[in-house]
Amino acid sequence: MDRLDRVAAWLKENNHSFAFIHSTPNVFYLSGFYTDPHERLLGMFVFPEKEPFLVCPGMEESQARDAGWKFEIIGYSDSDNPWELIQEAINKRGIKETSSVAIEKELLSYERAEQLMKLFPGLRFASVEDKLNQMRLIKDSKELEMMKEAAKLADFGVETGVKALYEGCTEMEVLAKIEYELKKKGVREMSFSTMVLFGEKAGQPHGNPGDRKLKRGDLVLFDLGVVLNGYTSDITRTFAYKEANNKQKEIYETVLKAQLASLEKCKEGTRLGDLDKTARDIISDGGYGDYFPHRIGHGIGIDVHEFPSMSQNNNGTLQKGMTFTIEPGIYVPEIGGVRIEDEIVITDSGYKTLTSYPKELQIIG
Structure with missing residues (x-):
């Protein structure tokens, strides 16, 4: 039918x-x-x-x-x-x-x-x-193929952004480079307004890129995605420029631990709210509970934000073919923020990430 x-x-x-x-x-x-x-x-x-x-x-x-x-x-x-x-x-x-x-x-x-x-x-x-x-909610094989291709382009967008970093560049200069290179690959539309945030501005979960210049010791947050054949992608990666202090490293490792633990829960039958709770408990235990202000993720497909909402109150369960994001974050004023986000599809054997850019802490430059 x-x-x-x-x-x-x-x-x-x-x-x-x-x-x-x-x-x-x-x-x-x-x-x-x-x-x-x-x-x-x-x-x-x-x-x-x-x-x-x-x-x-x-x-x-x-x-x-x-x-x-x-x-x-x-x-x-x-x-x-x-x-x-x-x-x-x-x-x-x-x-x-x-x-x-x-x-x-x-x-x-x-x-x-x-x-x-x-x-x-x-x-x-x-x-x-x-x-x-x-x-x-449940994607068929054709939809998943389009989403995989869109995710590859999101990975490329992050790679392009990293290569565009140099001391003194502005957020908007890097953003322009990312979108220019993606358009050269045939991308007509981004999933949402691309985020490139430096330093303390990375501490704004939905910050607006501007003329902030990159400095040694800044955290650099990229959040971007593309629309390809009607389907969207979404990835977030965070880097340190030239050096990272102990506090930045602690925040990064806490977010990464939370994301990996939440991903391990991604299999058929798991309560959706448990994905959020798993990550939130780790971040709270690390002393940063007050700095994780959003849900763990959202459904994704034709819309970059679609059903279901991956909040801790969602009693629905994961089903094979569901696609969504897992994106814990910690945002500390004056220091900056770290978010790590991947697109996920539920499979027979558990889950698969559609986005694949490396997510261990990288110090660039």
């Missing part, structure tokens, strides 16, 4: 008249068509027993066909009202009234919800997110 058939079967089982799915990642997952329509409407309408249709800007209709969409496409111009065209397509399928429509509740704007309610006054909304999250 393909992905659309699984959604249609779920709609029938739960007595929903249809699903309206409009987010770029979910449309891509179900159709193979990846586009950012900006403010314009992109949407997929899936029915329990009728043929689905896709609505998108007319100038992108050929791209949807090229991506493999075999069903009706409603391509509209900027002067059209796409909701009138949508109503015609729904009427053509013999749907005159409905009481329940499945939508992406967390993502649908109120304006578009109103447009749906105009089509069917009095309808109720149900959430399709849980179903799509569960479907996207």
